[in-house]
Amino acid sequence: MNETDMFADAARAVLADRCTPGVVRAIEDRGLQAPEARALWTQLEATGLADAMLEEDRGGAGLGLAQAFGVLEQCGAHALPLPLGETMAARAVLDQGGQPQSGQIIALATGRLLADGGVHCAMVRSAHAADAVLVQVGSECRLLAVADARSAVQARAEDAALDWSAAQVQAAPQVAMAAGVDMRTLQAALVAAQMAGALGSVFRRTLQYANERQQFGRPIGKFQAIQHQLAVMSEQVFAARMAAQLGGTPPGGSGEGLQLDRLRVATAKARCSEAALAVAETAHAIHGAIGFTEEYDLQLYTRRLHAWRQTAGSESYWHRVAGEGLLQHQGLTLDLLRRITDVAPAH
Numbered sequence: 001m002n003e004t005d006m007f008a009d010a011a012r013a014v015l016a017d018r019c020t021p022g023v024v025r026a027i028e029d030r031g032l033q034a035p036e037a038r039a040l041w042t043q044l045e046a047t048g049l050a051d052a053m054l055e056e057d058r059g060g061a062g063l064g065l066a067q068a069f070g071v072l073e074q075c076g077a078h079a080l081p082l083p084l085g086e087t088m089a090a091r092a093v094l095d096q097g098g099q100p101q102s103g104q105i106i107a108l109a110t111g112r113l114l115a116d117g118g119v120h121c122a123m124v125r126s127a128h129a130a131d132a133v134l135v136q137v138g139s140e141c142r143l144l145a146v147a148d149a150r151s152a153v154q155a156r157a158e159d160a161a162l163d164w165s166a167a168q169v170q171a172a173p174q175v176a177m178a179a180g181v182d183m184r185t186l187q188a189a190l191v192a193a194q195m196a197g198a199l200g201s202v203f204r205r206t207l208q209y210a211n212e213r214q215q216f217g218r219p220i221g222k223f224q225a226i227q228h229q230l231a232v233m234s235e236q237v238f239a240a241r242m243a244a245q246l247g248g249t250p251p252g253g254s255g256e257g258l259q260l261d262r263l264r265v266a267t268a269k270a271r272c273s274e275a276a277l278a279v280a281e282t283a284h285a286i287h288g289a290i291g292f293t294e295e296y297d298l299q300l301y302t303r304r305l306h307a308w309r310q311t312a313g314s315e316s317y318w319h320r321v322a323g324e325g326l327l328q329h330q331g332l333t334l335d336l337l338r339r340i341t342d343v344a345p346a347h
Helices: 003-018 021-033 035-047 069-077 084-096 166-171 183-212 224-247 262-292 298-310 315-328 333-341
Strands: 106-110 119-124 132-137 140-145 150-153 160-164
Touching (some): 003 035, 069 183, 069 224, 084 132, 084 183, 106 119, 119 132, 262 315, 262 333, 315 333
Parallel strands (some): 106 132
Antiparallel strands (some): 119 160, 132 140
């Protein structure tokens, strides 16, 4: 077992025990106001996961995104309603920018500067489950408190559109982003890894249901039509997982820091978003109407998959990024594909 596996196992142990469907629903309903939210976050903080991307001499473990993949995957696999992965990355950004750590739960977003100097974020995922938002506006990045913002409800209760006044923006600490790091790409890589975990959970739940649900005296998983659907679903799930892993791995495979290859992230996010639609559709088809009901846990994962599909750019956005990369590439297309998929250490 290597160090990366140990972090993933630590996340799995805490989330399997503490992030139950009942806790997920409570946090979805009340955000950080739910007692379950702070209790769960306290457990996560105790593992050191939230600071794992800080350098070792700063109290972290020096993990890069590639090394944190297993932790992010577990967040998705357990439908964690708190932005742990986003907080890990945000704290690393703050530390690299020389900002003090405050122990906050932090969401990520890109925003738009308003004419009066305020900032508008059209969508902040997990806004009501965070203390602050690390917002990139143009070339600037600021840490803004959720409690100070004017909030507008979105489709999911924990998400929100947020507005801050010019005075609030000017009072917030300005954070320097490392060269080559932008918020949308960083958020897309984080979300792709979490989607890989949620896709795996949906597949395992559907496989179990197909092996238990009896029809005409035998499990429905024995029928060739269902077996075919499960086979196609597994292809989607594991292809998306591989793409998500590559998305968090910079060229050369070092896996250190927050430096990302935008083309790899484009491939990862587009592939995971494509799989989200196909896997959720097939899972609900095999489950029948029961999968859509509020009481059934399957929809905890498929709702997230649909929301994450649109987070930091849908597959259409990232397809365009990949297409532009292909058009700008000089030389053989095969060389570009090798660049995207090569994880061997650079020489």
